[in-house]
Amino acid sequence: MTLVGHASWAEKTLIDCGRFYPPDCKTPEARLRYYASIFPLVEVDSSYYAIPSQTNTHNWAARTPEGFVFNVKAFRFFTGHQTDVQVLPRGVKELLPGRKRLLYRDTADEVKDALWEAFHQSLEPLRLNGKLGLIHFQFPPSVVPSPRVVAHLESIRQKLPRDTISVEFRHSSWWDGTRRTVETLAMLRALNAVHTVVDGPRGFDNSVPPVWEVTNPNYTLVRLHGRNTETYNAAVSSPAERFSYEYSDAELKGIIAETVRLAYKARHAHMIFNNCDEDKGVRNGMTALKMLVQYGDGRMPDLKDPFHPNGVLASVSVEELSAASSQLPPPAKGEPETREAEVEVARIGRVRITFQLREMRHHKSSHMHWSAVFAQPI
Numbered sequence: 059m060t061l062v063g064h065a066s067w068a069e070k071t072l073i074d075c076g077r078f079y080p081p082d083c084k085t086p087e088a089r090l091r092y093y094a095s096i097f098p099l100v101e102v103d104s105s106y107y108a109i110p111s112q113t114n115t116h117n118w119a120a121r122t123p124e125g126f127v128f129n130v131k132a133f134r135f136f137t138g139h140q141t142d143v144q145v146l147p148r149g150v151k152e153l154l155p156g157r158k159r160l161l162y163r164d165t166a167d168e169v170k171d172a173l174w175e176a177f178h179q180s181l182e183p184l185r186l187n188g189k190l191g192l193i194h195f196q197f198p199p200s201v202v203p204s205p206r207v208v209a210h211l212e213s214i215r216q217k218l219p220r221d222t223i224s225v226e227f228r229h230s231s232w233w234d235g236t237r238r239t240v241e242t243l244a245m246l247r248a249l250n251a252v253h254t255v256v257d258g259p260r261g262f263d264n265s266v267p268p269v270w271e272v273t274n275p276n277y278t279l280v281r282l283h284g285r286n287t288e289t290y291n292a293a294v295s296s297p298a299e300r301f302s303y304e305y306s307d308a309e310l311k312g313i314i315a316e317t318v319r320l321a322y323k324a325r326h327a328h329m330i331f332n333n334c335d336e337d338k339g340v341r342n343g344m345t346a347l348k349m350l351v352q353y354g355d356g357r358m359p360d361l362k363d364p365f366h367p368n369g370v371l372a373s374v375s376v377e378e379l380s381a382a383s384s385q386l387p388p389p390a391k392g393e394p395e396t397r398e399a400e401v402e403v404a405r406i407g408r409v410r411i412t413f414q415l416r417e418m419r420h421h422k423s424s425h426m427h428w429s430a431v432f433a434q435p436i
Contacts, residue, residue: 059321059326059327060317060318060321060327060328060329060350061098061099061127061326061327061328061329062097062098062099062329062331062343062346062347062350063097063098063099063100063101063127063129063328063329063330063331063343064093064097064100064101064330064331064334064339064340064343065101065103065281065330065331065332065334065339066100066101066102066103066104066334067089067090067093067094067100068086068089068090068104069103069298069334070296070298071296071298071334071335071336072334072336072337072339072340073089074336075336075337077336077337078337078340079092080092082427087117087121090118090121090122091121091122091429092429094121094122094123094126095379095429095430096340096344097340097343097347098125098126098127099126099127099128099129099191099328099329099330100126100127100128100129101128101129101130101131101194101330101332102118102128102129102130102131103131105130105131105132105133105180106131106132106133106134106196107134107145108133108145108146109133109146109147109173109176109177109180110180111180112179112180112182112183115180115181115182115183115184116183118183118184118189119183119184119186119187119189122189124188125188125189126189127189127190127191127328128184128189128190128191129191129192129193129194129224129279129328129330130181130184130190130191130192130193130194131193131194131196132177132193132194132195132196132223133173133177135160135162135165135173136162136173136174136177136195136214137162137195137196137197137198137201138161138162138163138197138198138200138201138210139198140159140160140161141159141160141161142158142159143157143158143159143160146160146173147172147173147176149172149176150169150172150173150176153166153168153169153172154169162210174217178217178218181193181221185220185221190221191222191277191326191328192222192223192224192252192277192279192328193218193221193222193223193224194223194224194226194254194279195211195214195223195224195225195226196226196228196254197225197226197227197228198228199228199229199263199264200229201227201228201229202229202231202232203231203232203238203241203242208245211225211245211249211251212249215249215250215251222250222252222274222276222277223249223251223252224251224252224253224254224277224279225246225249225251225252225253225254226254226256226281227242227266228264228265228266229263229264229266230262230263230264230265230266230267231263232266233266233267233269239269243269243271243273246273246274247273247274250273250274251273251274252273252274252277252278252279253269253271253272253273253274253278253279254279254280254281255268255269255270255271255278255279255280255281255316255320256268256281256283257280257281257282257283257285257313258282258283258284258285258290259283259284259285259286259287259290260285260287261287262290262291264291265290268316270316270319270320271320272320272323272324274324275324275325276324276325276326277324277325277326277327277328278317278320278321278323278324278326278327278328279327279328279329279330280313280316280317280320280327280328280329280330281330281332282305282313282329282330282331282332282333282339282342283301283303283332283333284301284302284303284304284305284332284333284338285303285305285309286300286301286302286303289301289302297334298334298335298336299335301332301333301334301335302333302335302338303333303335303338304333304338304341304342305333305342307345307349310342310345310346310349311349313346314346314349314350317329318350329343329346331343331346378401378402378403378409379401379411379430381401382399382400382401382411382413382430383399383413383428383430385399385400386399386413386428389415389426389427389428390426391426393415393426394415395414395415396412396413396414396415397412397413397415397428398410398411398412398413399411399413400436403433407435407436408435408436409433409434409435409436410433410434410435410436411430411433412430412433412434413428413429413430414428414429415427415428415429
């Protein structure tokens with residue numbers, strides 16, 4: 059079964075556009091809870107910029123339903139990107155008096171070990187709750203095939219022995235011709251690392267072709283960056299602008315067909331939309347969810363599958379959820395904890411949606427709201 063998600067639930071343009079989150083979703087908690095009622099998977103992007111605190115990862119686990127999955131981007135220091143010392147944990151900064159920036163290859167082992175330990179510990183709440191999916195290592199275009207890079211990947215595997223890592227290369231030389239492609243895939247298989255199938259702009263040294271292969275028996279990963287060749291290498295103000303692209307249904311249908319083919323070769327398939335400008339990625343993600351139901355393997359999702367704790371809820375659009383929730387009485391204390399409503403869902407038919415009464419807190423105030431938690435075809 060394929061899980062679909064977006065690259066971050068807290069991307070600024072997604073929030074600012076006002077078309078995905080309801081008006082009353084104004085806090086990080088409310089947004090994550092709402093996001094998790096739509097999608098079963100998310101990619102954490104903020105961990106690339108700074109190692110998250112255990113408080114944050116504990117909250118993420120607590121605010122999402124059982125079976126929800128977090129793929130976490132590796133901290134940029136580990137993938138060879140230049141890193142500002144100011145974003146490091148306090149204890150590590152104390153080891154670096156006078157330093158402003160770090161590169162992995164020029165850093166003392168003591169500092170590397172401290173950062174690996176901090177990163178490992180930060181993810182423990184997700185591990186303990188069974189919600190940690192892949193740790194995603196996205197390397198910069200400057201990383202090209204070499205024994206040094208292979209040795210670094212081997213050391214990453216040793217640093218995270220309990221976790222599953224996914225690897226995304228961003229220089230075309232990794233996939234330059236049949237021989238190099240076979241060597242790259244063989245190297246990833248030897249590491250038991252998940253190969254990342256990339257759909258993105260083509261024709262640049264820092265872009266790669268989609269190589270539809272599996273290197274880990276447990277996971278496949280497809281990441282979609284959009285196909286905007288005009289902005290990909292342009293001087294833009296944000297990643298959202300760089301990846302501003304909305305896939306057509308015809309484009310998605312072809313990608314879904316290949317994704318389903320790969321999904322039969324591994325236990326779990328993940329599909330991440332990184333075309334993260336405004337709500338383009340979440341719209342494409344919701345379309346992909348519906349296509350997987352209709353065109354995937356020809357079956358409805360297994361409602362007993364622990365990786366689909368919300369039934370077919372992910373295939374219900376925001377508009378359809380609103381139509382269902384409008385049938386319920388105003389949420390208030392004293393109401394039954396759960397209520398049900400029926401709604402017609404495109405490509406599925408009549409669906410019964412279960413709502414749970416929840417309290418949403420905003421600093422010193424709070425209010426009750428109906429949160430969709432399960433959907434089942436009738």
